[in-house]
Amino acid sequence: MALLTPSATKLVTSGLSSKLAAPIRPSAPSRALHLPRATQEASSVTGLVFDPANAVKNELTTVDKTPPSQSLGRAAFDPECEAAINEQINVEYNVSYVYHALHCFFDRDNVGLPGFAKFFKDASDEERDHAHLLMSYQNKRGGRVQLKSIVMPEMEFNHAEKGEALFSMELALSLEKLNFQKLRELHEVADKCGDAPMADFIEGDLLADQVDSVKSAAEMVSQLRRVGKGLGVFLMDKQLQEAQ
């Protein structure tokens, strides 16, 4: 804000501030008023003179008519984007549920692989965090979160030929690749609707991490293929117990 000169301060304190002190503040609209008429007309045509009071009129009417049951902040958010985010929340919860089942399996006393149990618990929490991230973004954009049913997962992960660790990690890799595909589809919806902030959110907060998750699951599958079903799995479990 501009500093008041001693004479202007006098006007303010004498109760004439609203009428007389105003001209001492330089502002864009007041400068626009001094443009020659021809320039003003040309500017209106090219849109160079922005008149916020006029431009906001329509939005003000919309805000005024918004009932308390609806979002006030919703702006340029397509219902298709809203529905696609709800779908992805469900995908993340389903994947989280399968990882939780894997955690319980490896935590059993007759399986006894606490490192794998921890790995899958962390993976389950991570997917749940992704669901939470999407829920919070949905609310931020003025959409409405719709939670859907979660499918009951398998609880047995034995595999005579591969062993339970490799079998489970191949399942994890497939889930991560499926999730990657789902995120790309979500990004396509944002793109189709011309929703730049949503596309940016998916790229920055979800897609980049998903690429890392696919890579690390693929590496684990490769390592488990090398080590076999016995001592190798036991040593990998030790490694996973110590991992952060």
Ligand SMILES: [Fe+2]
């Ligand atoms: Fe995820």
Ligand SMILES: [Fe+2]
């Ligand atoms: Fe993941």
